[in-house]
Amino acid sequence: MNDTFLLLGLINTSSLEILSFTLAIAMVLLNIKQSPWAWLFAIASAGLYAIVFYEAKIYGDMALQFVFVAISLWGWYQWLFGGGDRQGIAVSRLTTKGWLIVAATWALAYAIVAAILQAFTDTDVVHIDAFLTAGSLVAQYLLTRKTIENWHLWIGIDLLYIGLYLHKDLYLSAVLYGLFAILALVGLLAWKKSFAAKESII
Incomplete structure (x- = not known):
């Protein structure tokens, strides 16, 4: 299933990468709609992409997929049963302190993973x-x-991933992350609208 072939005579890919691609697109679309079902697609896509990245020797990204599976299980629970009323969490924004924690966590995680x-x-x-x-x-x-700020991060990350996947000849994945960047922008606008609507009610 991971044998490569030319898709439409243009893109070198595999059936496994195509299936992972399709599940990942469905996942992001459901995330934009704030549907808890997105997490099931995230689990399936991550599991398959772990194999794709192992073959490409992108080991950090491969290991990341297993972490995504664990995080997705927790995210699914939070979206369904999180919050004070156990009815699921609502869209929120980062504080200045939150941004500092994000930056520090990213830097620390980078140092550990790189080592x-x-x-x-x-x-x-x-x-x-x-x-x-x-x-x-x-x-x-x-x-x-x-x-909301998850979408800001994903836009930048997705754009950088395009270059990495082109370097590794994972052309379909490069296309996927280009779509991810566009969808992340859509998600950002949709979640901002949702947050504004919640604030107007309050």
């Missing part, structure tokens, strides 16, 4: 892999908390 990749793998993209892996963890956590 691990350098010491234990044969990857040729240590620093960008570590940087994007760490950022993705932070952004995914913010997504589980329905924090």
Whole structure:
């Protein structure tokens, strides 16, 4: 299922990458709608992408997929049963302190992941892999908390991933992350509207 072929005579890909691609798009569309079902698609897509990234020797991203599975289970619970009334959490915004925590966490996670990749793998993209892996963890956590700023992070991360995947000849994944960046912008606007509507009610 992971044998490569030319899609439409243009893009070198595999059936596994195509399936992962499709599930990931469905996941983001459901995230934009704030549907808890998005997390089930996230779990399936992450599991399949772990295989794709292992084959491409992008080990940080591969390991990230397993973390995504665990975070997705927690996010699913939060969206369904989180909050004080156990009816699911609402869209929120980061404070200045929150941004400082995000930056510090990203930097620490980057240092740890880069050290691990350098010491234990044969990857040729240590620093960008570590940087994007760490950022993705932070952004995914913010997504589980329905924090608007997760979309800001995803836009930047997705754009950088395009370059990494082109470097690794994962052309369909590069296209996917271009779509992700566009959808992240859509998600940002949709969640801002949702937050404004909640504030007007309050």
